[in-house]
Amino acid sequence: MKSPLTKSLRKQTPIIKRRYHMLPLKNKIKHMKQLLIFLFCSAFAFAQKDLTSAEKFQSELNQSYEDSLKSPLMKKDFKDFKGLDFFPLNEKYIVEAKFVRTKKEKTFAMKTTTSRTPLYVKYGELHFTIDGKDLKLNVYKNIDLSKKPGYEDYLFLPFSDLTCGKESYIGGRYVDMRMQKGKTWTIDFNKAYNPYCAYNYEYSCPIVPLENDLDIEINAGVKKFHD
Numbered sequence: 001m002k003s004p005l006t007k008s009l010r011k012q013t014p015i016i017k018r019r020y021h022m023l024p025l026k027n028k029i030k031h032m033k034q035l036l037i038f039l040f041c042s043a044f045a046f047a048q049k050d051l052t053s054a055e056k057f058q059s060e061l062n063q064s065y066e067d068s069l070k071s072p073l074m075k076k077d078f079k080d081f082k083g084l085d086f087f088p089l090n091e092k093y094i095v096e097a098k099f100v101r102t103k104k105e106k107t108f109a110m111k112t113t114t115s116r117t118p119l120y121v122k123y124g125e126l127h128f129t130i131d132g133k134d135l136k137l138n139v140y141k142n143i144d145l146s147k148k149p150g151y152e153d154y155l156f157l158p159f160s161d162l163t164c165g166k167e168s169y170i171g172g173r174y175v176d177m178r179m180q181k182g183k184t185w186t187i188d189f190n191k192a193y194n195p196y197c198a199y200n201y202e203y204s205c206p207i208v209p210l211e212n213d214l215d216i217e218i219n220a221g222v223k224k225f226h227d
Contacts, residue, residue: 049091054190058086061193061222072196072203077225085223087167093189093220097128097137099180107143113171113197114204119143123155126185130216137187137212139177153179157187158208161218169198169224172208192221199225 062083064070071078101124109117120140127136140156160172173192180186195205 049094051089051091051094051190054089054094054188057191058084058089058222072199074200077199084225087190087219087221087223089190090220092130093218095128095130095187095189097126097185097187099183099185100125100127110140110209111207112204113195113207116204118206120156120206123179126157126187128187130218133216135214135216137214138209155179156206157212158206159192159212159214159218160208161214161216163217163219167219167223168221169194171195171197171205172212173218173221174206175221189218189220192218194222194225 065073065081065084068078071081073081102122105122107119107121110120111117120142123139123141125136125138127134129135137157137159140158142154142156145151145154155177157175157177158172159175161168164170164172173194175187175189175192177185177187196203197205
């Protein structure tokens with residue numbers, strides 16, 4: 001499948017060739033330099049990863065925490081709340097992962113910070129690389145939530161990493177995902193957020209499965225709330 005850049009360049013190539021062959025030598029050299037700059041800039045632009053979505057997510061997350069009707073914050077914290085602390089947005093943590101669908105998985109009761117045991121099923125595996133290290137995360141589907149309109153394709157990606165207990169919440173973080181087409185899926189760790197338990201002990205939060213503990217620092221998403 002040809003990229004938009006390839007298609008765009010193919011359309012322009014005959015025009016560029018025609019103009020190039022009709023130019024004097026000095027103008028040809030100048031024209032060639034301009035063409036090389038154009039090709040470089042175009043390729044660079046297509047290589048850029050979009051951080052706009054993560055920026056919007058973080059902004060909306062802050063807004064919800066500022067809303068007394070939606071915020072998980074305790075009253076003593078809500079009073080002085082000035083916004084969540086995030087790692088700087090970073091394209092490095094928007095990763096392309098190989099998705100492997102795991103079929104015939106059995107439904108299981110996921111452990112939480114309380115006696116609540118919601119039913120989940122392992123939906124698949126996400127294999128990816130960061131800093132040359134091969135990593136894997138299991139992605140899960142909440143059985144009850146998937147039955148609700150609008151959440152049929154919702155997936156749950158809990159994880160812990162080497163920042164836990166230091167820069168980020170000791171109990172790990174979550175990323176909400178939707179089912180994607182094909183075998184290559186995108187994970188945006190800039191959208192990682194804390195369980196509500198990080199802010200209020202009254203909530204019941206899924207505990208990150210041991211198999212989703214990453215032996216690497218994920219310096220993206222929400223940082224810890226309390227020291």
